[in-house]
Amino acid sequence: MKEIIQKIQNKLDKYPNLKTEYGDNYAIVYPADENGFKVRLDAGDTEYTVSYSGWHDHFEDPDEALNCFGFGLSDNCRLKVYLHGDSEYKWKVEYLKNRKWHKDSETGVLFFKFWQKKKIVYLQNKLVKSL
Structure with a gap:
């Protein structure tokens, strides 16, 4: 499992009510209800892709990707x-x-x-x- 995925898993383990899925190169948080959206981070060899439903963005910096991933879970x-x-x-x-x-x-x-x-x-x- 890539380090960035392990970081996400360690943080989200504190929220047992979240529906999550992890793989070697990805982390997904599923919406709590029909008013939410799926948040996903894919870790490639040279970049990270964060997606919210059909929207997505690419990052070279893992901290920027983590911030974007967390932002998608927030009420802001x-x-x-x-x-x-x-x-x-x-x-x-x-x-x-x-x-x-x-x-x-x-x-x-x-x-x-x-x-x-x-x-x-x-x-x-x-x-x-x-x-």
């Missing part, structure tokens, strides 16, 4: 998900500052069911309380 993070029909096609990470939500970054796909009805949902884990 939410995911704005765009759908056409039942297909997700864009994900925006937002952060809470001064009681207002601000866009951080986004990921999207090129091909989606544009002819179906558009919908936006907000997902938030609230698994870790921010100070």
Whole structure:
């Protein structure tokens, strides 16, 4: 098991109510309910990928990847998900500052069911309380 995955497992073992999964190169925290989203970290040979549902980002620095992973579990993070029909096609990470939500970054796909009805949902884990 890679060191970064072991660090995550050691921290999350303090939260026995979390549904987690670990492999040699990945860690996953599943949402507590339908209003949350899956948080995953994949450890490659030269980079780390953190994903929240369909959103993802790449990191060379393991500490930055760990911070991003933890942020996805916190109540200061939410995911704005765009759908056409039942297909997700864009994900925006937002952060809470001064009681207002601000866009951080986004990921999207090129091909989606544009002819179906558009919908936006907000997902938030609230698994870790921010100070």
